[in-house]
Amino acid sequence: MHSSIDRLLRKLRLRWEIPPDAAAALESVMQPPRRYARGEEMIAQFAKPNESTLMVAGVAGRLVTLEDGAEQVTALHIAGDFVDLHSLYLRRQDHSVVALDDCVVATAPHGPLAEVATNYPAWALAFGYLLAWDAAVHRRWIVMLGRQTARAAFAHLICELWTRNRDVGLAEGPAFDLPLTQVELANVLGLSTVHANRVVQSLRAEGLIRWRSARVEILDWDRLAALAQFDTAYLQH
C-alpha cells in the first residue's frame, strides 16, 4: 500500500466517483501513520477527540463498558474504515476504541477534514455515505442480536466480515484474518465465553468454517449464508 487512504478509496470507488484531486486533498490532510499494539486502547470512552482515525491495517473494535462491568463490542473495523468519522459531529465518544490486533492508523484533524468536505463535493457526499453505511451495519447487528440465534449470529458475522475484507482487497479466496479471542467474540455476539465456544465448535463440526491462528476459512459459503440469512444489500447501498 502506497498511501494510507488507498483501501478507503478502493471501497468508495465501488460506488462513488472520487476524482484524483479530491483524493489528493484528503491524503494531504492525513497525519503520518501511527501504530498500536494488540490490546491497546486507541480512543478512550467519553474522550473528545479533535481528529478522526482511519484504519490502515489491523482490526479494531468499538467497545462499550456498562456500569456493571459488562462489555459489548458495537462495531468492528478493518483497513479502509474510518473508526470515528462521527466525532466530527458529536462532542463525546460513547465508546472506547480498542486495537484487537496490531494496528496501523492515520488520523485527520477535524478542522482540515471538515474543510476537505466543504471544498470537495465528492467528499461531502462520501462522508455522508460513510456515516450512513456505518448505521446500516449497526442496524444489521441489532437484527442479529435481537432475532437470530447465537449460531446464526456468528455465521452472519463471518459473512459480513468476509464481504468487507473482500471489498478492500483483503480476502484471499474464502479466507480472511479474524484476530479475535473467543472472549472478544463473545463480546461481539452478546454471549458468554462458554457459549461462544460452543457456537464456534458447532460451526466447525458442521464443516461450515475453519478457524485457527487468527484466520477464518469459509468451507461452505452457501450453507453459511443460509444459516445467517445473509443478504449483502446493506453493505452495498
Added chain:
Amino acid sequence: MHSSIDRLLRKLRLRWEIPPDAAAALESVMQPPRRYARGEEMIAQFAKPNESTLMVAGVAGRLVTLEDGAEQVTALHIAGDFVDLHSLYLRRQDHSVVALDDCVVATAPHGPLAEVATNYPAWALAFGYLLAWDAAVHRRWIVMLGRQTARAAFAHLICELWTRNRDVGLAEGPAFDLPLTQVELANVLGLSTVHANRVVQSLRAEGLIRWRSARVEILDWDRLAALAQFDTAYLQH
C-alpha cells in the same frame, strides 16, 4: 405547532445554532404534511426513495423482516426525527418504515434538501449530526440487546423515549405517549410476545411504571434508570 420543522429545530437548538434564514430555507423545501394511519407502511423495505421524511406527529418504527419471517424494529421515531435522512446517501432502504400510531409527516425532495445542506453550513453540520446521533442510538440498542436482560432493556427503552420526548417538548412531567402493542414492543426488544408481557408485568408490579391506553407514566425514575444503567450522554452529544 405552526411549522412542520418546529420540533426538529427545538431539538437541534439544544446544541447548535440554527440561524432563522437557514431555518426558513429548510422550511421552504418541505412538502405539505401528509397523514398515515396506524399500521400503514410509510416506506417499503428495499424502496429507493427520492425524498426524506420528517416526523411531525405520531410514532414510526423502522422494521426489518428476515427471510424466516422474524421481525425486528431497529429504530423508533417521534416528532422532530428524520426517519430516513440516510436515504440522501444510500440507494436502498434496508428496512421498511411503519406508522405505529396515526402519523403526520412532511417530506423533503432529495435535490432541494441537498442544496440546503450545501448553501447553509448550519444544515451541513446539523445533517451530519443527525446521522451520527442516529448511529449513537443504534449502538445503545446493540448494547441493550447484547448485554442487558429483557427487564433492563425495557427499562432502558422507556428512559430513552422519555428523554427524547422531553427534548422535543412532548413529555408531560413523567408521562409520554407509547402507542405500541406488546407484539410491537417484543419486536423492539427482540423478545417473544409472551416474554414481553412478563417484562411489562414485572416493571408494573415493582412500581416502576404505569402503562395503559398508549401512555407510559414513570413512577420511580431513579430505580428505573438504575435498572436500565441509563446514561443520557449518548442522546446529548
Added chain:
DNA sequence: CCGGCGCCCTAACACAGGTTATTTTCAGCC
C-alpha cells in the same frame, strides 16, 4: 345488544444460553 376480533394475560413445559469451576492446549521464554 350481541358477535367478532384485537390485544392482553396466563400456564406448563422446552430449550438456548449463562454460571462456575476445572482441565487441556499451546506459544513464548528462561
Added chain:
DNA sequence: GGCTGAAAATAACCTGTGTTAGGGCGCCGG
C-alpha cells in the same frame, strides 16, 4: 526442555426466554 500464562475446551448445573395453547376482556360494527 521444562516453566508460565493466556486462550481454548469441557462439564454440570442453573435460569432467562421461547413455545404452544389457551382464556378473558373491551371496543367496534351490525
